[in-house]
Amino acid sequence: MAVGTVLVTGGTGYIGSFTTLALLDNGYDVVIVDSLLNSSKAALDRIELICGKRPTFYQVDITDEAGLDDVFSKHPDIDSVIHFAALKAVGESGEIPLEYYRVNVGGSITLLRSMAKHNVSNIVFSSSATVYGDATRIPGMIPIPENCPIGPTNTYGHTKVMIETVISDHIEAERRKAKKAGKPFEQWNGALLRYFNPCGAHPSGIMGEDPQGVPYNLLPLLGKVATGERDKLLVFGDDYASKDGTAIRDYIHVLDLASGHLAALNYLREKKPGVKAWNLGSGRGSTVFEMIKAFSKVVGRDLPYQVVDRRLGDVLDLTANPALANEELQWKTKLTLEDACADLWRWVENNPKGYRQDPPAELLEKLKASKAVKN
Amino acid sequence: MAVGTVLVTGGTGYIGSFTTLALLDNGYDVVIVDSLLNSSKAALDRIELICGKRPTFYQVDITDEAGLDDVFSKHPDIDSVIHFAALKAVGESGEIPLEYYRVNVGGSITLLRSMAKHNVSNIVFSSSATVYGDATRIPGMIPIPENCPIGPTNTYGHTKVMIETVISDHIEAERRKAKKAGKPFEQWNGALLRYFNPCGAHPSGIMGEDPQGVPYNLLPLLGKVATGERDKLLVFGDDYASKDGTAIRDYIHVLDLASGHLAALNYLREKKPGVKAWNLGSGRGSTVFEMIKAFSKVVGRDLPYQVVDRRLGDVLDLTANPALANEELQWKTKLTLEDACADLWRWVENNPKGYRQDPPAELLEKLKASKAVKN
Numbered sequence A, B: 001m002a003v004g005t006v007l008v009t010g011g012t013g014y015i016g017s018f019t020t021l022a023l024l025d026n027g028y029d030v031v032i033v034d035s036l037l038n039s040s041k042a043a044l045d046r047i048e049l050i051c052g053k054r055p056t057f058y059q060v061d062i063t064d065e066a067g068l069d070d071v072f073s074k075h076p077d078i079d080s081v082i083h084f085a086a087l088k089a090v091g092e093s094g095e096i097p098l099e100y101y102r103v104n105v106g107g108s109i110t111l112l113r114s115m116a117k118h119n120v121s122n123i124v125f126s127s128s129a130t131v132y133g134d135a136t137r138i139p140g141m142i143p144i145p146e147n148c149p150i151g152p153t154n155t156y157g158h159t160k161v162m163i164e165t166v167i168s169d170h171i172e173a174e175r176r177k178a179k180k181a182g183k184p185f186e187q188w189n190g191a192l193l194r195y196f197n198p199c200g201a202h203p204s205g206i207m208g209e210d211p212q213g214v215p216y217n218l219l220p221l222l223g224k225v226a227t228g229e230r231d232k233l234l235v236f237g238d239d240y241a242s243k244d245g246t247a248i249r250d251y252i253h254v255l256d257l258a259s260g261h262l263a264a265l266n267y268l269r270e271k272k273p274g275v276k277a278w279n280l281g282s283g284r285g286s287t288v289f290e291m292i293k294a295f296s297k298v299v300g301r302d303l304p305y306q307v308v309d310r311r312l313g314d315v316l317d318l319t320a321n322p323a324l325a326n327e328e329l330q331w332k333t334k335l336t337l338e339d340a341c342a343d344l345w346r347w348v349e350n351n352p353k354g355y356r357q358d359p360p361a362e363l364l365e366k367l368k369a370s371k372a373v374k375n
Helices: A014-025 A043-052 A064-073 A097-117 A154-180 A219-228 A254-271 A288-299 A321-327 A335-352 A361-369 B014-025 B041-050 B065-074 B097-117 B153-179 B218-226 B254-271 B287-297 B324-326 B337-350 B360-367
Strands: A003-011 A027-034 A056-058 A078-081 A122-128 A188-196 A197-199 A233-236 A249-254 A275-280 A305-308 B005-009 B029-033 B057-060 B078-083 B123-128 B189-195 B198-199 B233-236 B251-253 B275-280 B307-308
Touching: A003 A014, A014 A027, A014 A043, A014 A078, A014 A254, A027 A064, A027 B275, A064 A097, A078 A097, A078 A254, A097 A122, A097 A154, A097 B097, A097 B153, A122 A154, A122 A254, A122 B005, A154 A188, A154 B097, A154 B153, A188 A254, A197 A219, A197 A254, A197 A288, A219 A233, A219 A335, A233 A288, A249 A254, A249 A335, A254 A275, A254 A321, A275 A321, A288 A335, B005 B014, B014 B029, B014 B041, B014 B078, B014 B254, B029 B065, B065 B097, B078 B097, B078 B254, B097 B123, B097 B153, B123 B254, B153 B189, B153 B275, B189 B254, B198 B218, B198 B254, B218 B233, B218 B287, B218 B337, B233 B287, B251 B254, B251 B337, B254 B275, B254 B324, B275 B324, B287 B337
Parallel strands: A003 A027, A003 A078, A027 A056, A078 A122, A122 A188, A188 A275, A197 A249, A233 A305, B005 B029, B005 B078, B029 B057, B078 B123, B123 B189, B189 B275, B198 B251, B233 B307
Antiparallel strands: none
């Protein structure tokens, strides 16, 4: 019997798919809703290839309340939600903010309404380190602890802060209401996971990030430079106050991030703490130039880049202080930047078209022979 | 010909109806959308009685995008929106936060989407002093200036901050986009009006606040104590750090508030400043006990009250520094607390059932004879 059943919104996306894999690997049943706006159903095949189990899938947008209601009705065993579904391009969020507010904030309100109707009261929310904005503005806040003042510098970050607030207010109101009525108020719990820069891929080489359209994160872009699909990497600003002038980020391997979600979910189910925020990061900051160097080393040659203007809303340093998650969730990152680079390169080399093409047959044979995959 | 045509959301509500009156009195045409959830169509009759003009009315909820689209399509002459429609009970917002987020935040996103589709690009938004939260937490911030850090202490306040952010991001994005395309970017403008405690009624005695259900603001409650409909006033806390222990608020006569909206709208249309926030308040703080005394004086007898616990989310002092609005909008309050108390009492005495009953025939005759009303 399953440990529990989790609805994963955005479960075919990058972090959603890896978290689904971690959940299935740890005895949970998973139901996914995803609009497929920026992801592919092929992620389901890869998940099944790797772990031998397939999540249930519905193509439902989180702004579609009737669609969500229908999924909850069909799966009364769902006891928790991990909520990834969102628009996530920082630059685009400054161009079409209304759409970001409608989908991210409006969609989260809709999801919570539907959860409430179906008595599902645990939610792990995919927040972001961008809620802190430019933490260097406040002395002593790098690496960033959870009590760093909130102050996002872009619309994407604003949506994350708003959703954190909506979840917190809702859960606290439900707890007060249930407590007053003498009902079990402890069932309402929320984890706000503020994560830093997810990167890397599955070590098998058959599962990774596959953004539709132009990617906007550093490592996927470097991957496309390495394959020749892009002629150079654009570095947004080399006039930051870092050692080499480029912006500092805390890169976290997607497998570590997925295990962080699992740890948070287990914590909610066991400790029933109400609403809590945790940073998921390595605690180690790397500059853009350091990342270029690390990835170039894995690829075996120097990758071309060009320095251009800073991007609107970008900040100098986003390095996590992950002490709270280390302690309370008994979780910490295990994989290195070198692991992430090697895994990403294996993914990119074997899947130049991402999920739009099957992985090489010889790779699959090798993986099956070595029992690195279960199916 | 009209100066312009304004869509007023929530135009049958308290402040919405007085602003509609001010707009009509100043040459604007007005189209109202209102759900009538907490207001009455009778407000339209009173507006017409007083000024001789009747706004166009549609019963449309701001969360209904097709309904809004239909209104904009029928009225291509609408060039600006004054946006009041919202759930507004602070206490209730802590009990059903999701509904507040859905209606207030979701509804505002929907309204802006519909405006964008119909090229309506001026918005005056009914924000609130509650966005500042407990300004006494920061030295030197009473009376409160617009640059006081934002920090609401309740869900209602959170919704106002979120809507301010959505409007700001949207207008700034549209300006950037239009500027880049060489188009007239100045057409996108927004006024965030943070107002303090609206009170009072029309001096004619036929138009005022008529909340459905139990009122939750001080003067309307005092009115109901004076008529005997309620046996006493509940005073929420007398242990605040004020001179008499009760909370301090900046009461502003609804006629002054309405003229502030008109001033902000004219400013947007003339100066095209982008997005700006203004406090609308008198700059004078009064305690609950002072208000009881002032209203008792108008009524001619002491009104009974009982001190109970503080309300969740209430703060010590919300007094405005209205210098910016005084200067930029060339607007300031003209009416006193005594005016507000006298006008409210005239409204309550003549309309014990609010808009559910016509005003006394002799009052109407008298008003017509003295030309205090135009119809």
